[in-house]
Amino acid sequence: MNRRLSLFNVTSLVIGFAFLYLPILLLVIYSFNASRLVTVWGGFSTQWYGALFRNQALMEAAWVTLRIALLSATLATVLGTLAALALTRYGRFPGRTLFTGMVYAPMVMPEVITGLSLLLFFVAIDLDRGFWTITLAHTTLTMCFVTVVVQSRLMTFDRSLEEAAMDLGAPPLRTFFSVTLPLIAPSIVAGFLLAFTLSMDDLVIASFNAGPGATTLPIKIYSQVRLGLSPEVNAASTILIGIVTLGVISATLLSKRSVLRKAH
Amino acid sequence: MGAVRRAFAPWSNPDAKPLIRFDNVTKRFGDAVAVDHLSLNIFEGEFFCLLGPSGCGKTTLMRMLAGFETPSEGTITLGDQSLAGVPPYRRPVNMMFQSCALFPHMSVEKNIAFGLKQDGMPKDQIAERVGEMLRLVQLEKLARRYPSQLSGGQRQRVALARALAKKPKVLLLDEPLGALDKKLREETQFELMDIQHELGMTFVVVTHDQEEAMTMADRIAVMDHGRIVQVATPGEIYEQPKTRFIAEFVGDVNILEGHVQGQENGLWRVQTGYAQAPLTIDDPDEVLHSGQAVAIAVRPEKMVIQRDPPRTGALNVLTGEVWDIGYLGDWTVYRVKLATGEILRVTRANASRFVENPIDWDEQVYVTFAPDAAVILAE
Numbered sequence: 001m002n003r004r005l006s007l008f009n010v011t012s013l014v015i016g017f018a019f020l021y022l023p024i025l026l027l028v029i030y031s032f033n034a035s036r037l038v039t040v041w042g043g044f045s046t047q048w049y050g051a052l053f054r055n056q057a058l059m060e061a062a063w064v065t066l067r068i069a070l071l072s073a074t075l076a077t078v079l080g081t082l083a084a085l086a087l088t089r090y091g092r093f094p095g096r097t098l099f100t101g102m103v104y105a106p107m108v109m110p111e112v113i114t115g116l117s118l119l120l121f122f123v124a125i126d127l128d129r130g131f132w133t134i135t136l137a138h139t140t141l142t143m144c145f146v147t148v149v150v151q152s153r154l155m156t157f158d159r160s161l162e163e164a165a166m167d168l169g170a171p172p173l174r175t176f177f178s179v180t181l182p183l184i185a186p187s188i189v190a191g192f193l194l195a196f197t198l199s200m201d202d203l204v205i206a207s208f209n210a211g212p213g214a215t216t217l218p219i220k221i222y223s224q225v226r227l228g229l230s231p232e233v234n235a236a237s238t239i240l241i242g243i244v245t246l247g248v249i250s251a252t253l254l255s256k257r258s259v260l261r262k263a264h
Numbered sequence: 265m266g267a268v269r270r271a272f273a274p275w276s277n278p279d280a281k282p283l284i285r286f287d288n289v290t291k292r293f294g295d296a297v298a299v300d301h302l303s304l305n306i307f308e309g310e311f312f313c314l315l316g317p318s319g320c321g322k323t324t325l326m327r328m329l330a331g332f333e334t335p336s337e338g339t340i341t342l343g344d345q346s347l348a349g350v351p352p353y354r355r356p357v358n359m360m361f362q363s364c365a366l367f368p369h370m371s372v373e374k375n376i377a378f379g380l381k382q383d384g385m386p387k388d389q390i391a392e393r394v395g396e397m398l399r400l401v402q403l404e405k406l407a408r409r410y411p412s413q414l415s416g417g418q419r420q421r422v423a424l425a426r427a428l429a430k431k432p433k434v435l436l437l438d439e440p441l442g443a444l445d446k447k448l449r450e451e452t453q454f455e456l457m458d459i460q461h462e463l464g465m466t467f468v469v470v471t472h473d474q475e476e477a478m479t480m481a482d483r484i485a486v487m488d489h490g491r492i493v494q495v496a497t498p499g500e501i502y503e504q505p506k507t508r509f510i511a512e513f514v515g516d517v518n519i520l521e522g523h524v525q526g527q528e529n530g531l532w533r534v535q536t537g538y539a540q541a542p543l544t545i546d547d548p549d550e551v552l553h554s555g556q557a558v559a560i561a562v563r564p565e566k567m568v569i570q571r572d573p574p575r576t577g578a579l580n581v582l583t584g585e586v587w588d589i590g591y592l593g594d595w596t597v598y599r600v601k602l603a604t605g606e607i608l609r610v611t612r613a614n615a616s617r618f619v620e621n622p623i624d625w626d627e628q629v630y631v632t633f634a635p636d637a638a639v640i641l642a643e
Contacts, residue, residue, distance in 0.1 A: 165367070
């Protein structure tokens with residue numbers, strides 16, 4: 001294989017990455033703009049980060065977002081891992097294909113429809129919209145991502161490891177906690193981080209299910225932008241991008257590491 | 265080899281009580297029958313081999329003993345205890361897995377200690393026992409290593425140590441040496457025999473490698489299609505195979521087909537298409553009748569190849585042409601084509617370093633064998 005970077009390769013790489021990341025880069029740069037005018041560069045400054053932390057409404061929204069992300073990611077991780085276990089371990093039960101399809105459906109379902117149907121459901125069961133409805137909605141959205149990540153690990157899992165543990169005297173539950181869980185833990189953490197970041201930056205489903213007193217950061221930013229661009233929002237977005245990037249990178253590294261360990 | 269190692273033959277003692285008893289055991293997976301109404305006794309202290317081609321049911325049989333599969337019919341008894349309904353983690357049986365199945369997130373010593381910890385053994389006793397096991401498999405220096413840092417052979421030893429640590433009544437070994445290269449495999453075979461001898465434990469080995477079975481086992485059960493075809497010592501399996509399947513599966517064999525002509529002076533006369541005169545076979549245990557179709561099995565090393573015609577009146581003379589010669593160092597293999605088109609395999613030990621005027625390609629040769637070198641197998 002030719003490992004040298006030809007001119008063509010370099011050009012396509014630059015164009016591709018520019019297409020993907022130029023807008024984000026612009027946003028990050030302008031968050032350090034000294035000028036109040038969003039599109040005019042007035043020198044380097046971190047003043048908008050200071051202003052951001054003094055902005056009570058934005059900080060409150062950020063806190064709500066963080067709590068929702070943590071809680072919904074935790075719920076999604078538990079449910080998603082259980083679903084992955086059922087799908088890989090339970091053999092061929094009737095309706096397995098249907099169940100698999102249904103677990104994965106939220107991944108491809110238009111978010112507007114997911115959001116709308118959840119809203120209708122919450123109204124029907126008379127649940128006040130707010131913190132809990134967003135948390136439940138995000139759990140629904142992110143669970144399938146956890147399932148995908150954990151299931152792919154379980155499918156390459158050597159079942160004889162569990163048999164060996166049982167053979168050596170460990171009952172099924174202890175086998176799960178002392179052998180299965182430690183070995184699939186990296187993929188569970190990766191699934192959690194994915195769910196966490198997905199919940200952090202979701203706007204559509206959150207705005208359908210938000211209520212008075214519970215506004216998430218993406219909703220807040222979106223509504224502020226409609227009143228006019230503000231450098232504070234750039235700063236808030238930059239921090240959000242940072243958190244999401246960190247989450248995705250660690251998720252990737254974790255699942256890669258568990259694959260490498262398996263290969264040994 | 266195994267049979268002559270020591271005078272140990274509880275299976276020929278009618279009063280001996282078997283340690284493991286399979287009683288009319290059947291295992292079905294859906295429509296497929298993996299084990300078919302099988303009965304088998306294994307005695308304490310035995311090195312027992314289940315031998316057969318893949319898919320013959322030998323692994324299923326072992327997994328039923330370990331408790332990973334439940335028999336569809338029949339019972340398995342260990343000592344005085346029926347194993348029905350006893351889960352794998354309560355059986356006094358440990359297994360060495362084909363893939364080793366070492367826990368990748370635990371060091372060598374933690375792996376070996378795992379089973380002892382499940383029994384709630386005190387910490388200092390665990391440490392002592394782990395040390396003992398490490399010495400047994402000569403891995404003291406690698407106690408802190410992780411499985412990914414070990415070679416294939418070392419992993420196999422850890423797996424063995426882990427399975428032996430709990431001093432099980434029976435050790436099950438599933439294709440234990442499959443992943444090793446030939447030299448290491450032979451060494452490990454003898455090591456396994458020494459360990460088994462030293463601990464006096466009952467070993468049950470599953471293998472598809474007949475050489476491995478012959479080397480290690482006290483007795484071999486040859487399996488085919490979920491049934492046991494013959495249970496006997498390695499020597500009996502090789503020299504007195506019960507069926508054509510065993511004769512062909514264990515070692516090399518020449519099969520000559522024919523019809524029984526009759527019996528003379530206790531020797532069977534069998535008319536075949538390979539020679540004018542009927543062949544004379546000394547196999548007095550067979551009960552045959554005239555005209556019956558039989559197969560004569562002769563091992564390649566029990567046939568003699570020569571250039572000069574045998575003396576007149578010699579028994580069992582076949583003529584042919586040397587088709588192929590394979591020089592293996594210790595042995596030379598001749599493939600001799602008979603007039604009928606069949607190819608016989610004849611081996612000769614290379615007892616001396618230089619042979620004058622050796623038998624060459626395309627030469628006309630005579631192949632003979634003694635009446636007691638052959639076995640008659642009823643078709």
